[in-house]
Amino acid sequence: MTGGEVCGLLVASPAAMENAASDHEDEVAMEGLKWEEPVQSVQELVEKVGVRKVPSMYIRPMKDRPTRAKRGAVAAIARDSWIMDRLPAIDYAALQDEKKRHFAAKELAMACEDWGAFYLINHPIPSSLLHAVQQVAKEFFQLSLQEKQVYANTPNSLIGYGSRMGTSKNTILDWGDYFLHYVWPIEDQAIDESWPRKPPHYRYIIGEYSKKVHKLYEALMGIFSENLGQESNYLGNYFGDGATHILRMNYYPPCPQPHLTLGLGSHSDAGGMTFLLQDEVPGLQLKKDNKWIMVNPLKDALLVNIGDQLQILSNGRYKSVEHRVVVNKHAPRITIAIFCNPADDNIISPAPEFIDKNNPPLYKSMTYGGFLLSFFKKGLDGKGYIESLKRKHQESCCI
Numbered sequence: 001m002t003g004g005e006v007c008g009l010l011v012a013s014p015a016a017m018e019n020a021a022s023d024h025e026d027e028v029a030m031e032g033l034k035w036e037e038p039v040q041s042v043q044e045l046v047e048k049v050g051v052r053k054v055p056s057m058y059i060r061p062m063k064d065r066p067t068r069a070k071r072g073a074v075a076a077i078a079r080d081s082w083i084m085d086r087l088p089a090i091d092y093a094a095l096q097d098e099k100k101r102h103f104a105a106k107e108l109a110m111a112c113e114d115w116g117a118f119y120l121i122n123h124p125i126p127s128s129l130l131h132a133v134q135q136v137a138k139e140f141f142q143l144s145l146q147e148k149q150v151y152a153n154t155p156n157s158l159i160g161y162g163s164r165m166g167t168s169k170n171t172i173l174d175w176g177d178y179f180l181h182y183v184w185p186i187e188d189q190a191i192d193e194s195w196p197r198k199p200p201h202y203r204y205i206i207g208e209y210s211k212k213v214h215k216l217y218e219a220l221m222g223i224f225s226e227n228l229g230q231e232s233n234y235l236g237n238y239f240g241d242g243a244t245h246i247l248r249m250n251y252y253p254p255c256p257q258p259h260l261t262l263g264l265g266s267h268s269d270a271g272g273m274t275f276l277l278q279d280e281v282p283g284l285q286l287k288k289d290n291k292w293i294m295v296n297p298l299k300d301a302l303l304v305n306i307g308d309q310l311q312i313l314s315n316g317r318y319k320s321v322e323h324r325v326v327v328n329k330h331a332p333r334i335t336i337a338i339f340c341n342p343a344d345d346n347i348i349s350p351a352p353e354f355i356d357k358n359n360p361p362l363y364k365s366m367t368y369g370g371f372l373l374s375f376f377k378k379g380l381d382g383k384g385y386i387e388s389l390k391r392k393h394q395e396s397c398c399i
C-alpha cells in the first residue's frame, strides 16, 4: 500500500511525488516532515485536563468562527439552523428502478452541479450495520489514551490516531481527534498493521461496511458518468486501478466555548467522493451561495460529498462542496467518513469531453498525489487547493 488521504491528505507514493507538477508552489517534500509542536488529544484535554476555556491554538479568527452568539453551543448551532435540511435527498432505490431511474438520476445530477453534496436515502446498507459502525467507532474512542496512542500517526503518513493536520507551527488546531486507515483495497497486511484491534468487532464490522460502501461508490460513479453524457465506466477508468478508499473516524468532544473554535476547519474533500455517516448530533455545515448551512443528520442516510477531483475532471460541472464542523457544549459527536480517491499517480485534468471553444479547461493538470502534498504542511484551507490550480484567463484561451 503506497498512499492515503484524510480530507484529501495523502500518503503520496514515490511515483506521485515524481510526477507532481513541478511549478506547483505548494509542493513539499514529505519525507522528514515532523510535527513542529506536540500533538495533544482534544478528548484528553476535555475529559482528563477538564479545560474550562478553549486554549489559544484552537481559537479561530473572527471571520472563521461559527457564530457571534454568546450563549454557547446550542446557540451557536441554532443561529444558522433556519436553513437546515434543504440538502437534496437522493433515493438510491429509485436509481435502481427502471421506471423511476430517469427522474432520480436527474435529481442526482442537479445535486452534484448545484450543491456538490446530497443525502443518499433508501440505500441497501442495513440500519443495523450503520449502527454497529457507529458503535465500534464510539468504543474505539472510549479506549484509554495509551491504547489509542499505540496507533499514533506521523505527519508523513497520517494513517493512525491523530489530532492535528498541518505540521507548521502556529497552525490553528481543530477541536477533534481522528483515526485514519485504508479500507479499499481490503488487504490483509494493511488490516493487520493499521486497523484497530480493539474493540474486538471493529475489523469485522468496518470490513463489511467498507465492502458495501464500495458497491455504492461503483454504482454512483456509473450514474455520474452517464449523467455527464459518458459510458458508465468513464469515471471509474479515470480513477484507475489503483483507486483507494480511506476511512476517517472523527471524534469531536464537547467544547466549553464552541463559538470560538471549529471541530474541523473549512475544506473541500480532495478526492472523488466521500460517504459520511453521522451520529444524531448536528455539527456539519456546508457552504452554499456563500452562506454556511447547518445540515441535520438524517437517520440511516449517508451524506455524499463531491470532492475536488470530480470538479477538475468535469471541468467545473460538478462542484466539490466546501464544508466545516461546528462543535457544541454538551454532546460529543462521532462521524465516520470514507473518502474514495483516484490512484495517487493518476494525472487528473479537465477531461477532453468537457472542453470546447466555449468551455476552455479551467484547471491545470496534476497528479492526485501532487495535488495533495501541500495539505501535509498547511492543513485544511477552504477550497484553496483547487483554486490554486485554476488557469488564468489568458492561459485558458490558448488551449
Ligand SMILES: O=C(O)CCC(=O)C(=O)O
Pocket: 006, 007, 248, 250, 264, 269, 276, 278, 283, 284, 323, 324, 325, 335, 337
Ligand atoms: O464530521 C463531519 O461532519 C465532517 C467530516 C469531514 O468533513 C471529513 O472528515 O473530511
Ligand SMILES: [Fe+2]
Pocket: 007, 267, 268, 269, 323
Ligand atoms: Fe470533509
